[in-house]
Amino acid sequence: MTPRVEETDVLISGCGPVGALTANFLGLYGVRTLIVERLLAPHGQPRAITCDDEALRIYQAAGLSEPMDAHMYTVPEVQLTGANGELFARFVIQGLDFGYGFPALRFFSQPYVEDVLRQGLQRFPHVELRFGQSVEAYSQSPQGISATVRDVCDGSERTVRARYLLACDGGRSTLRRLAGIDMVGSTYDEQMLAISLLLPESPPPLCRMVCDPHRHVFVARCSGNEMRVDCTVRHDEKAEDLLRPERIREFIAPFVDPDRATVLRAAAYVFNRRMASRWRDGRLFLLGDAAHLMPPVLGQGLCSGLRDAHNLSWKLASVIHGHADEPLLDTYEQERRPHVETMLEASVNMGRLVLTGSRPLAFVRDSVFRALDRIPRVQRFIRNLEFKPRPFITRGFMLGGSRGHAQAPEGMYFPQPRVGAPGGRVVRLDELLGPGFAVLVHPDTREASLRAAQVLADSIGARCVRIIPPRSGQAQPGEVVDVEGKLDAWFDEHRVDIAVLRPDRYLFGAVRGSHLAWLSAALRGWIHGPLRGVEPAALESVPA
Incomplete structure (x- = not known):
């Protein structure tokens, strides 16, 4: 039996936050888009919990900042405490302004964010989301992509022809494997437990890294009445043993009353510092975790994927509408890879600082930080997160093709006053x-x-x-x-x-x-015609 054939401009595999955001942008630019998701329904699991001011500005560009903002929490400061429980450093978040129009760090509930992004797709009649379907194979020609899409319930298959195929299918990306693209880097021995909690009242305004060599803990208030506690699994422990209810109570007891907390999710994860050897295979592009995986220490995994979506979507729209030529798409990886590499390095270095398992090194770290905190310029560097890599492009779609010198404005992320x-x-x-x-x-x-x-x-x-x-x-x-x-x-x-x-x-x-x-x-020389957006329909209210 010949599979049914249908056509679209862009086929997206995976409707997590990165895939859904990309589809929203393509919808905004009038691009016919089909997005397929293997799961039969939203997973409803709180995974990522933080985003920065750049991510919030990207949501704004998609027309979704107001519903996002309604269910996010801005933490006053991030505290770092040592093995003895004493504070040795703090990052002051409240009032910190990098100039992009939003708070420097906010906490959220991933299920709510995904609900907003998926409801955003309903604003565009030329964008369709289908659950319970997965891309199993693809072939390509100079004219486009031909993908085999399977229904996970009945096993039926159809052929989807598209001009481009986007892999937003996560760290275990099927499309990346089909393309024969390797992931380069390391998977670390460190394993963490992520415990998401729901309380009957607002949690305390807490965001703390407990940098104890015996067991590192991260605890933070998230959006609404949710709270997150992450803790390391020691090398002599098994994650499944620590996921027992009595051990979870033990981990959360220093911060909340276990009898008043509902565990929404408890799962183990490992640290990754890995990147795809290339982010493109002809008309296939990798985005988000399919292209790069990073340690969670700086909370930049999801944020990096959102930057991918914003960078690539308008370029695809320009080419599809005939307003730019194919070489514009080459600038996607050219621009995004260096920033991701820099952010990966910063995340790893931060991890080495706060996750050391050596008590003598931890003592030295705590002492040095307390001493440096007395130097005003160093204090500002630490408290104002000046060590976080700033967004700028060194080579790509810009005047001259690259920054002429370190102070050149080309390639910078323009301020938003x-x-x-x-x-x-x-x-x-x-x-x-x-x-x-x-x-x-x-x-x-x-x-x-x-x-x-x-x-x-x-x-x-x-x-x-x-x-x-x-x-x-x-x-x-x-x-x-x-x-x-x-x-x-x-x-x-x-x-x-x-x-x-x-x-x-x-x-x-x-x-x-x-x-x-x-x-x-x-x-x-790059852009031959007007790139304009369509007027989206009103966004329906998203349940809290």
């Missing part, structure tokens, strides 16, 4: 820029350059926005008021008049008005 909108509202900048490119113009730019910037914006489907100072009064259409002065400061620092932002809000290039023709020619 609050600005005055027409009508007097004060909003985050991205809310006025739309889903595509954006052209920002300094208020002192000459009229001829302003007109040329508008022509460029029209040719690529971008919004051209003129920045005006607060003294100029209320913004008119096409203007924003720089109420915080941060945009004017940025333009002055880099001595430019016009900045072109990519859809993922990295900077393509910034120039003086007299050099705009050079930037325009470089941009049009």
Whole structure:
């Protein structure tokens, strides 16, 4: 019997957070998308629990920040205590601002986040999600992908033809295996238990790493009434023994009353520092855990996958709609791999610091940190998370193809201050820029350059926005008021008049008005037409 054949632009395997977010972005750009998930229903398990300001800005770009924000918790600070229980370091989160418009660290419930992302798909009639289906095989030609999709209930198969296939199917990715792509790196001996709890009332505002060489523990309040306790499994222990109810009570008792806590999930996991040797096989792309696995110490595993989704989705849409050529897709791995490698290294180094099993080394660590905390500059470096790798692109889709020098603005993640909108509202900048490119113009730019910037914006489907100072009064259409002065400061620092932002809000290039023709020619060498979003339907309310 010949399998039924259907066609789409993009087929996504896996509807976890990364796959669902990618489908939302593709829906926003009007791309026909089919996303299949092997499970018959949402798993409902609290796995990932943290996201940073970059991830929150990405949710904003997908039009989902408000429902996400309603069920997230911002921790005041992260405490690190030593073997004797004394505090030796803290990361101050409350009030920490990296300039991207959101808190530096928030905690969430993964089932709720996945509900929001999946309901977001219902805004787009050209996006379809199917549970209980998996991609079992694929072949490709210069024209597209032909994938075999199996129904896990009755075993029936159908053929799906797509222009591109995205592997968002996790660390044990079937598609990665089918493509013959190896995972390179290490799986560490360290094993952890993750215990997710539900309390009858709000948990205490606690986020603490207990860096005891005997047993490391991480405890944090999550969203709502949920709490998380992670602890190491020692080499002389078996994880299954520690998952017994009496042992779980023992682990959570120092932080909550076990009699008042409901265990939502208790599972063991191992530390991985692994990356796919390549992230692309022709028309197949790897995203999220299918492309990279990292230790959880900095909470960057899911965040990195969300960055993958935002980076690749607008590029796919541009190529599918005929507004860019295939080489644009080569910049996906070129741009994302170096940042993931840097984040992996930072996570491993942080793990070595807090997870040492040596009591003498732990004593030295605690003593050194307490001494360094007396030095104001070092204190700021530690407390303000300055050791966390910043988002920027060194090579790829940018003016000149790479950063000319360390201080060059190209490739940086553009700041998102609050600005005055027409009508007097004060909003985050991205809310006025739309889903595509954006052209920002300094208020002192000459009229001829302003007109040329508008022509460029029209040719690529971008919004051209003129920045005006607060003294100029209320913004008119096409203007924003720089109420915080941060945009004017940025333009002055880099001595430019016009900045072109990519859809993922990295900077393509910034120039003086007299050099705009050079930037325009470089941009049009990549982008041949307007990338515009569709107007999504209203998002239905998501149950708490």
